[in-house]
Amino acid sequence: MKAKQLIKLFSVVALLAVASAANSATHVVKMKNSNADGIMVFEPGFLKIAKGDTVTFEVVDAGHDAISEVTPDGGSWKVGFTGGNVKFDVEGVNIYYCMPHRSMGMYGIIQVGEATNKADAMSKVETIDAGFAMNHGRLKGYAANIK
Ligand SMILES: [Cu+2]
Known part of the structure; x- marks a missing residue:
């Protein structure tokens, strides 16, 4: 392969790399002692992202x-x-918690693309919320955003 062809090939590869990086985004979830949702919270409590x-x-x-x-x-x-960091490569609903404040309702939801497991996730939300010692309804409120 001639030098000119090689340079062309490298340019194409570099462009492809830039394009694929531009397609995936990074989001931030803050772990906090309190916000408008109450004490012991993930912020935002509901987050929708792309695969x-x-x-x-x-x-x-x-x-x-x-x-x-x-x-x-x-x-x-x-x-x-x-x-x-967590990279999400599977479409659907993720429900997660903070171990020290689990019973206080420190839960969050991340929806990745289509809500492929919505029915399962919604039924689990009911069970999880029933086990909270406080902050009842918070997780249900987040789950209402699952579409
Ligand atoms: Cu916590």
Whole structure:
């Protein structure tokens, strides 16, 4: 291959890389002690993203983690107390919680593309909410955004 052809090939590869990176976005979910939704919260509590997007769990207040409870494919993911990134490659509804504040209703929902497992997720929301010691209705409010 001649040098000119090689340069052309590299240009195409570089453009493709830029294009695919531009198609996936990064979103932020803050882990906080309080906001307008009450105490011990993920912000936003409901987030809709596209398949392939990444969510950065940001530590605003210490002492929170994020652990999946419901996922579209039965898989699991977890973010520790120092925060971190989760890339979502499966379409559907993810329901997650913070271990230390689980009974206080510190839950969040991330919908990735189509809500492929909506019926399952909605029935789990009922069960989860019934187990809270406080903040009843918060998770149901988030779930009302699942479309
Ligand atoms: Cu927490």
